[in-house]
Amino acid sequence: MPEETTETLRPLLFSIAYRMLGSVGDAEDLVQEAFVRHQRAVTAGTRIDDLKAYLSATVTRLAIDQLRSARVRRESYVGQWLPEPLLTDGGVGAWADESAADPAEHAELADSLSMAFLLVLERLSPVERAVFLLRDVFDYEYGEIAAIVGKSEANCRQLATRARRHLAEGKPRFEAERAEREQLASRFFAAVAEGEVDELVELLAADVVVYGDGGGKAPQWSVPIAGASKVAKLLGNLGRTIRNFGLVIEPREVNGQAGALVRNANGQLINVLALDIADGRVQAVRSVINPDKLRHLGPLADLRALPGSSSR
Incomplete structure (x- = not known):
């Protein structure tokens, strides 16, 4: 040894x-x-x-x-x-x-x-x-x-x-089969990118919850949002933002689970998404956009520039 x-x-x-x-x-x-x-x-x-x-x-x-x-x-x-x-x-x-x-x-x-x-x-x-x-x-x-x-x-x-x-009581459960988890995650992020709200509802658990961490330094929802319909609409709006600003969703494994990086057209990181997947549905979505928590992952986008890009 x-x-x-x-x-x-x-x-x-x-x-x-x-x-x-x-x-x-x-x-x-x-x-x-x-x-x-x-x-x-x-x-x-x-x-x-x-x-x-x-x-x-x-x-x-x-x-x-x-x-x-x-x-x-x-x-x-x-x-x-x-x-x-x-x-x-x-x-x-x-x-x-x-x-x-x-x-x-x-x-x-x-x-x-x-x-x-x-x-x-x-x-x-x-x-x-x-x-x-x-x-x-x-x-x-x-x-x-x-x-x-x-x-x-x-x-x-x-x-x-x-x-x-x-x-x-709180220990999380995850999809046992890696291939099934990755397939569902792929469908999920494709639906987000296209803003397919109906498809998202099909992929989300009825009691799905989305969490956002902006740390007061970046725009993000301040409280958890629960329910398939509400979360699907929120993610549909996210998809609209992605298309309008030319952003890219890059599927990655985040903390051992399915996830993705969202980058701008220059490849700079905007936020990181992590999914909890169990029973063939997305149980939770966690979004980290606080720049202080993303610096170790490479160059970050200037979030203040996005509204300006929209107006142009």
Whole structure:
């Protein structure tokens, strides 16, 4: 087995940090801080027998501290808060999650990256979140987790059980067959682009909900909109905007699920859409247009220029 290094462990550490924080930039900063602390420890002569354990503990503890302060910021966030989108399809700008040889395991890891799952995790305390992720997603032993979070093994087992109970009702379901999910997503985005409201109604669950995150920095609906008819009309209007401004919908895998990027004619990013698909219908649509949450994906469009283009 090859020797573990900071670089070979980076994907795992990012995976933990991102699921804890829901922020790509914060997760990357946190992993880099863990590396800095490791180097300081080595320079000071500290003996580190297990690099993975040391860095996992450092990243998790930093994430717990940051989550505690983030709760206050999110309470004052303008509009709906959504995680920063992560591209996971291996295309340009995509980040590769830790690999899993078993397809079922890979699917489970993808589900734990979804926006829906990350939002459900918000119900947990920072320590509960850490214990649940380390045990149920990353398969750490309770002894390892206890050392990381500074609790007894018995306490960690209790925290994991409590976390599972809190998550039980809200844990999202996704289409089991990837091919079916992608086919439905393709029909969905084609209907959006053409503004086919009737077709959209057929593809949406009766209780579908659309969420938008503009963060007060970009135009976006400020409250969730529910119901197939309302959501179809809203998406039909989005399609009209796409056609009028010459925008392009680029299907991509977002946070392990079907999604798309919306770009202007110059290829600059405007927003990211992520879908929850189950039972052959789109159950939820999440749109992130806050530019602060999209900078890691490349050049962004100037949204203020769009109305000007319309008038011309």
